[in-house]
Amino acid sequence: MDSEPIKVSGEDVRQTRFRYYDLVMAAFVAILLLSGIIGAGKVATVAGFTFGAGILFFPISYVIGDVLTEVYGYARARRVIWAGFAALIFAAFMSWAIVAMPPADSWSGQEAYETVFGQVWRIAIASIIAFWAGEFVNSYVMAKMKVWTQGRMLWSRTIGSTVVGQAVDSLLFYPIAFLGVWETSDVILVMVTNWALKVGWEAVLTPVTYRVVGFLKKREGVEIFDTDTDFSPFAGREARKV
Template sequence: MSATNKTRTYKYYDFVMVAFVTVLVCSNLIGPAKISQINAPFFGTLTFGAGVLFFPISFVFGDILTEVYGYARSRRVIWTGFAALAFASFMAWMIVALPPAPFWHNQQAYEVAFGSAWRVSLAGLVAFAAGEFVNSVVLAKMKVWTQGRWLWTRTIGSTIFGEGVDSIIFYPLAFYGTGIIPDDKLPLVVLAQFIAKVGVEVLLTPLTYKIVNFLKKAENEDFYDTNTNFNPFSLEAK
């Protein structure tokens, strides 16, 4: 079990980082524009933003990164994801704002798909950073407390805190006072999205176990954050 990973190089770290960033950008850029509704057994009619099905996967990758490579390495990936999401949001805003050619008649559809207001984009960035860092810190601390046992308790436990922070920040910051979602309905929306996101994490727990076990063996790494600097603004890999 590793106590420091400052000088280590890894075979799969970059691949996990790319997967994390890809899921993050796609779920935030493609998913939010579509509202879905399904009839679920026992629960009745469920209405949700389509992105909620995929955004929690970024937290799964965050769990994997912290569990295998440690908080410091995960922190670098979180900031990489933040930069990618910020650029994607800026690019979408810029392209939507460009005047369309007179013969191109798809501007309205394009605005619906990619024209998130600056307030929604900003809320998404703030909520993502806060939620991911809380998720990573909680998992790293719980791993030390549990001495590496009961992986499911820290993947689910960290997600409860991380997704809770993400949902509590995003929806009020993005929609309070806008009329898009009635203010008195915001707590219900936050709760529904939180339950859905944690539910995805629970369902993916067996897959998380398989990936974590594979990476620990392949990388010969099982990092414990016993002497880690948890400052979220540091980019040091230690």
């Protein structure tokens, strides 16, 4: 039977190898990429409400980001954010390169391919910048609130960090992607609406977050508090291996 997790600082476990960390990282990057590639290209209408289909799944990456910071600390969450950032850049480049290749005369799928995978570069850049900034803010707020609350009230950290992180994400993405293309009032309306939906998703998924966090903490055996962590996005001491 797994014992109760031991309270430690981020520095105490800097060289520790965890059992499930790599799997959580893979889940984060996979959901991030798939929600952008599959979900971003479709606008759906459900019960009279029209929205980008990707919004149903992209917030899950924020939930996993919360789990990473809560269970493994800010330093390891930082590595995952950089991995997701690099994956988004590669996905944008790969989409552009493949769409740009001249199609064979016998292949008739170029138009459909361009519709699904042809990205407007302004939107792609906005998405990458907004993700990077929003995720780091989300993880920072999550880690700081854990220290402030002494590890209590997980719900306050998951929702509070998402309120701030998604606000930064939305404040960057929508103006960079659409200001000057849409009416300013439409940019503001969509920005606020999607921010509220993402925060709402986080609240709805709180019971799931509690279960996943509880499972991972017991299996990993530690409760990490970022009391001595360098919160710079560019620090890399945690990357050294035993």
